[in-house]
Amino acid sequence: MTHDYVEDELSRQSVFKAEQLLSIDYVPETLPHREPELRTLAQSFKTLISSPGRTSQKFIIEGPVGTGKTAVTKRFADQMVKAATRRGIRLHKLHINCRVSKSTYLVYLRMLREFKPRFPRRGHSPEEILQMVIEVLDEEDRYLLLILDELDYFIRQRGADILYDLTRLTDDQLNAPQRLSVIGVGRKIPLDETILDQSTLSTLQRNILRFNQYASIALYDILKGRVDTAFEQDTVMDETLQLICDIASERGDARYAIELLWRAGKQADSTDSRKVIPDYARKAKADTHPELRKEVFAALPRQNMLLLLAAARQLKVNRGAYITMGELEEMYHPICEEYNEEPRAHTQIWEWVQDLNAHGLLDTKRSGAGQRGQTTLIGLSDVPAEMLEQHLLDLLT
Ligand SMILES: Nc1ncnc2c1ncn2[C@@H]1O[C@H](COP(=O)(O)OP(=O)(O)OP(=O)(O)O)[C@@H](O)[C@H]1O
Numbered sequence: 166m167t168h169d170y171v172e173d174e175l176s177r178q179s180v181f182k183a184e185q186l187l188s189i190d191y192v193p194e195t196l197p198h199r200e201p202e203l204r205t206l207a208q209s210f211k212t213l214i215s216s217p218g219r220t221s222q223k224f225i226i227e228g229p230v231g232t233g234k235t236a237v238t239k240r241f242a243d244q245m246v247k248a249a250t251r252r253g254i255r256l257h258k259l260h261i262n263c264r265v266s267k268s269t270y271l272v273y274l275r276m277l278r279e280f281k282p283r284f285p286r287r288g289h290s291p292e293e294i295l296q297m298v299i300e301v302l303d304e305e306d307r308y309l310l311l312i313l314d315e316l317d318y319f320i321r322q323r324g325a326d327i328l329y330d331l332t333r334l335t336d337d338q339l340n341a342p343q344r345l346s347v348i349g350v351g352r353k354i355p356l357d358e359t360i361l362d363q364s365t366l367s368t369l370q371r372n373i374l375r376f377n378q379y380a381s382i383a384l385y386d387i388l389k390g391r392v393d394t395a396f397e398q399d400t401v402m403d404e405t406l407q408l409i410c411d412i413a414s415e416r417g418d419a420r421y422a423i424e425l426l427w428r429a430g431k432q433a434d435s436t437d438s439r440k441v442i443p444d445y446a447r448k449a450k451a452d453t454h455p456e457l458r459k460e461v462f463a464a465l466p467r468q469n470m471l472l473l474l475a476a477a478r479q480l481k482v483n484r485g486a487y488i489t490m491g492e493l494e495e496m497y498h499p500i501c502e503e504y505n506e507e508p509r510a511h512t513q514i515w516e517w518v519q520d521l522n523a524h525g526l527l528d529t530k531r532s533g534a535g536q537r538g539q540t541t542l543i544g545l546s547d548v549p550a551e552m553l554e555q556h557l558l559d560l561l562t
């Protein structure tokens with residue numbers, strides 16, 4: 166008799182009850198330890214609903230990785246829209262990830278398409294598109310709460326004009342209803358007079374909300390919520406949870422904590438264990454790095470991944486802290502061949518290196534005027550070369 170592998174898999178027991186609740190874009194109903202932040206937002210934005218059109222709000226949310234910025238803004242925007250709808254106010258929320266909508270044009274187009282889904286992609290300037298957004302809002306008596314997530318990445322690439330445009334837009338029309346409010350979200354958003362005019366600057370500086378790293382106890386409460394909903398009862402040992410919180414509290418990063426929990430669960434499943442023991446958390450820690458963020462890699466084009474793979478490989482081979490552009494390209498060509506891609510020219514590669522740098526995946530610096538002359542040196546941020554290589558190999562298959 167042949168072995169039935171499918172039946173085998175299907176009858177396999179799992180420690181998970183609802184594994185999808187551990188995925189990165191899942192936003193739980195309650196967000197422990199972020200009540201004060203949610204309350205601050207509600208207080209600041211309530212006028213959008215209590216007296217629609219009277220004012221618009223501009224807010225900045227800043228904080229280290231995995232501190233709940235995205236989750237909180239999503240949950241908050243959701244509650245705003247619900248409250249508005251109950252009162253017959255046509256408030257929309259739009260969450261834009263600026264790593265995906267990488268230019269002002271693409272951001273404005275996303276905004277317009279929220280109301281005109283089939284609006285063609287070409288033929289208009291960014292300014293025209295933005296103007297059309299305002300017109301649609303006016304014509305249809307709508308309001309928009311715009312969330313520009315990963316805005317720091319966007320500003321590093323494109324400058325801060327978008328903030329100026331969006332802020333000035335509503336200031337310009339004094340007596341017209343104010344229809345657009347904005348929340349900019351990022352790790353560290355550069356707000357200074359070198360990139361912003363004084364009035365935009367002072368508006369934004371008054372409205373900055375900072376998220377702090379989670380302490381171990383906070384991470385425990387956050388994880389406990391996921392354990393109760395995503396895992397079968399009594400599968401995750403309390404000691405395992407404690408250990409994960411201790412590991413992740415070094416960075417105060419809830420995403421990393423959740424990833425460790427998920428991986429520890431996977432480990433239990435793959436060894437047919439009904440208990441998630443602390444050792445699985447240790448194994449999980451060894452298998453992943455907090456800088457390997459899924460959503461960053463998901464937005465990365467294949468060609469850029471190949472270039473990153475070349476950097477990782479060359480750095481592994483060299484065993485040094487940095488490689489040169491030349492060394493990078495030397496490794497890039499055979500990798501393209503391996504993956505059946507046409508290698509791109511130097512100028513394009515240069516741009517991608519800048520882009521990977523802005524993503525925080527590569528670290529670049531100018532060499533001192535030494536034996537190599539003036540050249541750009543490329544290193545990795547935090548992730549060990551071998552781990553990055555493995556991660557990319559998994560993604561590229
Ligand atoms: N207070 C919380 N309660 C429950 N889950 C949380 C909480 N804070 C964060 N999380 C979860 O942790 C993960 C990371 O949170 P989030 O994506 O909001 O972080 P972030 O601050 O946006 O990080 P980044 O700077 O990397 O974008 C998400 O899965 C989120 O649902």
Ligand SMILES: [Mg+2]
Pocket residue numbers: 234235236314315
């Ligand atoms: Mg985020």
